[in-house]
Amino acid sequence: MQCLDSQFIDNRWVSSRGERYLSVMNPYREETIAEVTAGHPDDVDDAVAAARRALPAWRALSGAHRAVYLEGLAEGLSRRREELARLSSTNNGKVLAEAGIDLDDAIACYRYYAGQAQALDERQGRLVELEMDGVEARCYHDPVGVVGLITPWNFPLVTSAWKLAPALAAGCTVVLKPSEVTPLPERVLAEIAQEIDLPAGVFNLLLGDGEGIGAPLAAHPGIDKVSFTGSNRVGEAVMHAAAERSADISLELGGKSPILVMEDADPEQAADWVMAGIYFNAGQICSATSRLLVHQAVADRLYDALAERIDTLVLGDPLNEGTDMGPLTSARQRENVQAYLAVAEQEGLRAVRDASHRTLPPQGYFVAPILYRDVPTQSRLWREEIFGPVLCARSIANEEEAIKLANDSDYGLAATVVSADRERAARIGRALQAGSVWLNGEQLVLPETGWGGFKRSGIGRELGPWGLSAYLAVKHLVGPA
């Protein structure tokens, strides 16, 4: 078994100052696959110092020059795609094909921001149109400085790509802390950074937990901005820490996203999109469409179609080709989900499919795919993010009610609308409070379109030009023409 006690600082692996260790698990085999350092605040000091030393030279490079390194990271990931997909699947429990999709998304993200870095050169120093005569104003986009990036465990390499790629493109230097639950894929990213000779200190990787690395990083005076993806509880702590020194933040937090199926939808087709929206990655998706609002005219047919599909889902070894759903990523996450299932029992929720309908594999942190119908809107399962394969459904009588219930949530990350009438689907989509709304399809996440939420789902946007802006500070030079 590997013992990983080093941090990646200044393009070198150096021993962590931490003395605590954490087990990294294979959630299917329920085996420890590595011991990693929990990190230490002194590691944060060292990494931040390295990033600060690297900042002047890195920000002085042209965007086109930085783009060469971003292409290098994309190339490195492509070269090691199969190895990384297996590693991610083994560490996270997601099925291998899904891990492959993650790799492709991460690669596309580095490539996209290589293009954005190049385009940034042309945007620098543009004249601003002014009403006043005799005055000239030019607009520049400076990097915000040294950034701390903190990511969760559900999409290793993807959530980090969404932060690291635009931060490097903007000219920021970085300290990245991946989740302690799935730190192995991001370690390989550091190896790739070494292979492509990324200048020392531009990208530093710290392994560890919230106590050893996360909290000290969020609170560090040498960090100009924190970009965080994870739970609301921790996101709010990060926000407090940043507020102490008025530091910039971006937050990508939880969700409780709706999928609306209207009476003109084909229930068989809709069932496929509902399934993908909740059982992909065993439901551990921030944008999981975990609330199904289905028109009463098609509700029973949709529930039947879903039950049929749930019954044929194959749960098992995520590395096997025939597996549709792997285990949850950690024993703790399985406990979290099981606690909600106990609440469902107390609340007397009506299950179309639950654990009683299937035998789980003998090993692994599995939870059966579950579908509850007629869930009251005040149920905790309707209102709170569960982060597992649990779908709550209820029927609606009309479009107005569907929109009202869809928006009746603390969150506003994503939504899906299914209707045979494209204009109607778009009209409903416009009325929903969500950062991404998919119309008649699966959840397509594209590097060119923004990602982020309304309400408690977060602050700011990732991806697209907005993802780059999150790491840029606007500056104007104004003087006589």
Ligand code: NAD
């Ligand atoms: P989490 O909040 O427990 O942990 C996220 C990261 O924060 C981890 O790296 C963790 O080590 C670190 N951390 C823990 N305590 C910290 C502290 N005090 N200060 C700073 N960092 C600290 O979340 P998780 O369980 O890893 O991930 C699941 C959550 O992430 C879900 O709520 C999900 O919705 C959310 N998520 C959101 C998005 C999005 O784009 N909106 C994407 C993926 C996941």
